[in-house]
Amino acid sequence: MACEPNVDYGPILRVxxxxxxFHLRDGTLQAxxxxxxxxxxxxxxxxxxxxxxGKSVTALSIMGLIDPPGRIEAGGIxxxxxxxxxxxxxxxxxxxxxxRIGMIFQDPMSSLNPSFTIGDQVAEGLVLxxxxxxxxxxxxxxxxxxxxxxxxxxxxxxxxxxQFSGGMRQRAMIAAAxxxxxxxxxxxxxxxxxxxxxxxxxxRLLAELKDKLNSSLLMITHDLxxxxxxxxxxxxxxxxxxxxxxxxxxxxxxxxxxxxQGLLNCVIDAETQRDGSFEVIPGVPLVPINPGRxxxxxxxxxxRFARCNREEPVLLPIERGHYAACHLCDSAT
Amino acid sequence: MxxxxxxxxxxxxxxxxRKGLLQARxxxxxxxxxxxxxxxxxxxxxxxxxxxxxxxxxxxxxxLVEPTSGWIGFDGWDLLDCNKKEMRQRRRxxxxxFQDPMTALNPRMSIGTSIADTLRxxxxxxxxxxxxxxxxxxxxxxxxxxxxxxxxxEFSGGQCQRVGIARALILKPKLVLLDEPxxxxxxxxxAQVLNLLRTLQNExxxxxxxxxxxxxxxxxxxxxxxVLYLGKIVEEGLSDAVSRxxxxxxxQALVNSVPQPDPRAPKARDLVGIEGELPSALAVPKGCRFxxxxxxxxxxxxxxxxxxxxxxxxRKVACFLHSDAEAPTxxxx
Ligand SMILES: Nc1ncnc2c1ncn2[C@@H]1O[C@H](COP(=O)(O)OP(=O)(O)OP(=O)(O)O)[C@@H](O)[C@H]1O
Ligand SMILES: Nc1ncnc2c1ncn2[C@@H]1O[C@H](COP(=O)(O)OP(=O)(O)OP(=O)(O)O)[C@@H](O)[C@H]1O
Ligand SMILES: [Mg+2]
Ligand SMILES: [Mg+2]
Numbered sequence: 001m002a003c004e005p006n007v008d009y010g011p012i013l014r015v016x017x018x019x020x021x022f023h024l025r026d027g028t029l030q031a032x033x034x035x036x037x038x039x040x041x042x043x044x045x046x047x048x049x050x051x052x053x054g055k056s057v058t059a060l061s062i063m064g065l066i067d068p069p070g071r072i073e074a075g076g077i078x079x080x081x082x083x084x085x086x087x088x089x090x091x092x093x094x095x096x097x098x099x100r101i102g103m104i105f106q107d108p109m110s111s112l113n114p115s116f117t118i119g120d121q122v123a124e125g126l127v128l129x130x131x132x133x134x135x136x137x138x139x140x141x142x143x144x145x146x147x148x149x150x151x152x153x154x155x156x157x158x159x160x161x162x163q164f165s166g167g168m169r170q171r172a173m174i175a176a177a178x179x180x181x182x183x184x185x186x187x188x189x190x191x192x193x194x195x196x197x198x199x200x201x202x203x204r205l206l207a208e209l210k211d212k213l214n215s216s217l218l219m220i221t222h223d224l225x226x227x228x229x230x231x232x233x234x235x236x237x238x239x240x241x242x243x244x245x246x247x248x249x250x251x252x253x254x255x256x257x258x259x260x261q262g263l264l265n266c267v268i269d270a271e272t273q274r275d276g277s278f279e280v281i282p283g284v285p286l287v288p289i290n291p292g293r294x295x296x297x298x299x300x301x302x303x304r305f306a307r308c309n310r311e312e313p314v315l316l317p318i319e320r321g322h323y324a325a326c327h328l329c330d331s332a333t
Numbered sequence: 334m335x336x337x338x339x340x341x342x343x344x345x346x347x348x349x350x351r352k353g354l355l356q357a358r359x360x361x362x363x364x365x366x367x368x369x370x371x372x373x374x375x376x377x378x379x380x381x382x383x384x385x386x387x388x389x390x391x392x393x394x395x396x397l398v399e400p401t402s403g404w405i406g407f408d409g410w411d412l413l414d415c416n417k418k419e420m421r422q423r424r425r426x427x428x429x430x431f432q433d434p435m436t437a438l439n440p441r442m443s444i445g446t447s448i449a450d451t452l453r454x455x456x457x458x459x460x461x462x463x464x465x466x467x468x469x470x471x472x473x474x475x476x477x478x479x480x481x482x483x484x485x486x487e488f489s490g491g492q493c494q495r496v497g498i499a500r501a502l503i504l505k506p507k508l509v510l511l512d513e514p515x516x517x518x519x520x521x522x523x524a525q526v527l528n529l530l531r532t533l534q535n536e537x538x539x540x541x542x543x544x545x546x547x548x549x550x551x552x553x554x555x556x557x558x559x560v561l562y563l564g565k566i567v568e569e570g571l572s573d574a575v576s577r578x579x580x581x582x583x584x585q586a587l588v589n590s591v592p593q594p595d596p597r598a599p600k601a602r603d604l605v606g607i608e609g610e611l612p613s614a615l616a617v618p619k620g621c622r623f624x625x626x627x628x629x630x631x632x633x634x635x636x637x638x639x640x641x642x643x644x645x646x647x648r649k650v651a652c653f654l655h656s657d658a659e660a661p662t663x664x665x666x
Pocket of ligand 4: 387512
């Protein structure tokens with residue numbers, strides 16, 4: 001498959017100061033609050049964090065899929081240097097979404113339409129972006145279905161989603177996302193609903209496709225095993241904020257934010273004594289509705305001190321390429 | 334340790350609707366000749382992928398669905414021989430915590446009432462004492478007495494799971510069946526609930542059957558485990574030994590498919606998984622059920638079904654690599 005030459009090898013995607021808020025009855029939910037990061041060309045960036053931390057909202061913001069009561073309040077989303085937030089909806093739809101940026105959604109069942117055949121849905125991108133008729137698109141679609149490991153693809157083209165297993169549906173979703181050979185693939189928990197043997201197959205497929213298509217991958221997960229096996233770079237999110245970012249080695253070898261350390265401790269270490277207790281992070285994640293002053297992790301943090309109540313920490317570098325938002329890591333303290 | 338629960342050759346066949354008038358009704362054997370023993374005070378793990386029959390096994394043990402055949406002994410009782418009244422009494426001693434904490438609770442009923450209702454159903458105490466006991470139970474599971482009148486939607490997933498546990502434990506049962514009690518929870522919350530379950534087990538001398546698809550959790554939480562594949566146990570043993578040195582190729586695949594939270598462990602593209610997917614329960618293969626996906630399959634595997642053989646040291650395996658014994662052919666289908 002052909003790919004467009006990358007003249008510069010800078011980031012394929014740069015998100016700057018993104019704020020996506022939901023205006024709810026109880027107040028403003030700061031679902032994504034001042035988030036900045038880059039996806040390097042040809043790299044895999046994993047966003048990790050607990051439920052409600054803002055991972056999906058970040059992905060949906062990039063895709064331009066935030067609807068009221070949600071609103072992007074501020075920020076820039078630069079794809080090859082072009083600010084997607086400046087584009088009109090029809091431009092985004094016609095040129096970017098599903099074409100240059102492909103997305104695999106969190107819930108495969110609800111994102112496939114039960115009343116259309118798998119083949120027609122996978123072919124959608126070719127019809128929309130390349131102006132092919134479904135007949136013209138058929139052969140290419142069958143090829144892509146085969147590429148994602150759907151056996152007997154020719155015959156299965158005409159089946160409906162309910163006639164596919166969970167793993168096969170996820171493969172079909174991936175096929176739909178890559179059919180226009182996007183240079184950026186966003187995958188939101190692509191394996192969470194799958195069994196572990198199928199998860200392993202899908203993760204391998206994603207890693208292989210990324211190389212084959214010469215694209216970059218932004219992957220959302222809450223599973224640190226998935227992070228370690230897929231990521232070049234990692235972002236850790238908590239309550240709408242990035243608390244730490246760095247390479248996968250930095251994150252696992254020298255986690256610096258107490259939240260990252262807590263998450264890693266929670267991962268069950270198979271070698272420890274069976275009767276030992278499980279490490280926890282006390283309390284529950286903060287829901288950032290009118291979050292108030294100070295650090296959003298302070299109520300769960302065992303190492304908080306006076307400054308954490310007063311002042312919100314910002315991301316500061318701790319070593320090359322490794323950032324943390326914690327007053328403990330601030331050498332000025 | 335004495336035996337609390339003995340399950341022998343348990344089988345459940347579901348008849349499902351015919352597809353056309355001329356077609357025969359089709360049968361799904363959800364649980365196909367399962368036998369195991371759970372000892373007093375132990376935690377017995379039941380592991381396997383979606384659809385392998387874990388939940389059905391749990392429901393059969395409680396007689397929430399009637400087995401097609403088999404025998405269940407519980408605490409000196411022949412369970413399938415118990416009449417309605419005797420069964421009601423037994424159910425006080427065997428409780429279940431359901432798979433999905435949110436949907437297991439009535440959305441319009443306060444969580445306190447949900448808990449107290451279990452007592453009412455069994456005719457225990459008066460309304461006053463039931464409320465008091467439910468409040469105490471809320472404290473036992475780490476919630477507060479004041480949560481009594483809250484509605485389910487006001488609680489997080491982890492909190493709802495605590496309510497589910499409170500509801501199961503208020504009857505002071507001997508055996509608790511935990512159906513994926515932590516699967517829907519975030520890692521930090523998962524650890525909190527596992528610790529709670531362990532504390533309560535020690536405090537009340539509970540016996541657990543712990544259903545999960547997560548081998549890592551089972552390894553650390555359970556003393557013994559059985560691996561189910563398409564309604565049959567393929568391997569059984571001490572959970573640490575089985576995870577450390579799996580003998581059945583399916584157990585090996587499960588262990589090897591889990592991505593490790595270590596950037597130096599094999600990357601996703603190098604995970605030694607297995608090909609293919611779980612065959613449909615409607616078309617169970619003739620010989621060994623795992624034959625089609627097995628990297629070690631031999632000629633006879635497609636023709637004959639291996640028996641679950643005791644290898645000593647608490648280990649049982651159903652695989653011709655380890656024993657030539659064949660399974661007796663099933664009588665019903
Ligand atoms: N359409 C919406 N309306 C109101 N609030 C929303 C909406 N979508 C998301 N939110 C809120 O925004 C916050 C972030 O949600 P998001 O879906 O990004 O979480 P997540 O990190 O993807 O979690 P999960 O792991 O559960 O998928 C949450 O508090 C969520 O309730
Ligand atoms: N009431 C029913 N009627 C027909 N088939 C059923 C019924 N209940 C379960 N089955 C079938 O029996 C098999 C075992 O289902 P079961 O729910 O026990 O699996 P499980 O191991 O708990 O899976 P999961 O991990 O998805 O919860 C599946 O093939 C399922 O479709
Ligand atoms: Mg999400
Ligand atoms: Mg189940």
